Amino acid sequence: MSWLPDDFVHPVSVAVPDTALHLRPIREADTALDYPAVMGSRERLWKIFGPAWAWPQETMTYEEDRIDLLRHEKEIAAHQSFNYVLMDEEETAILGCVYIDPPERTGADGEVSWWVVDDLVGGEVERTLDALVPRWIAADWPFRLPRFLGRDITWQDWLALPRLS
Secondary structure (H helix, E strand, O other), X not given: OOOOOOOOOOOOOEEOOOOOOXXXXXXXXXXXXXXXXXXXXXXXHHHHHHHHHOOOOOOOOHHHHHHHHHHHHHHHHXXXXXXXEEEOOOOOOEEEEEEEEOOOEXXXXXXXXXXXXXXXXXXXXXXXXXXXXXXXXXXXXXOXXXXXXXXXXXXXXXXXXXXXX
């Protein structure tokens, strides 16, 4: 059985309220925007995602990022997991990402995490995204028990949960 209903259609664009920003599925073609966004915030992102995902590596190359984005694009097409990029209106900058994944640990039917680039931490865009994501997941995704990693559970507590078999 899939983690999503067979007839589920994932959103292809989500407006971020009161901004000119939107979320959309990431693509391999986004590498030129993704690489500087990730590597420009790499130290903070490593503190968040490193213990769980070993990402982003300090030595990650542009080509490794491209391969990773191609993998994400294929996973989205297959409904295996989802990576949405936070973009400006003209799609000239990636300002963060939202990950929607099947559960790895017990107690949830979907696991969601997100980040913004360093320049937006603590600001209005981050606060707006923090408010939007749980509402969006509740409204548009078929989860009964979503878990918001780093939000409603710490990454450390999540890592301590039993893995799904």
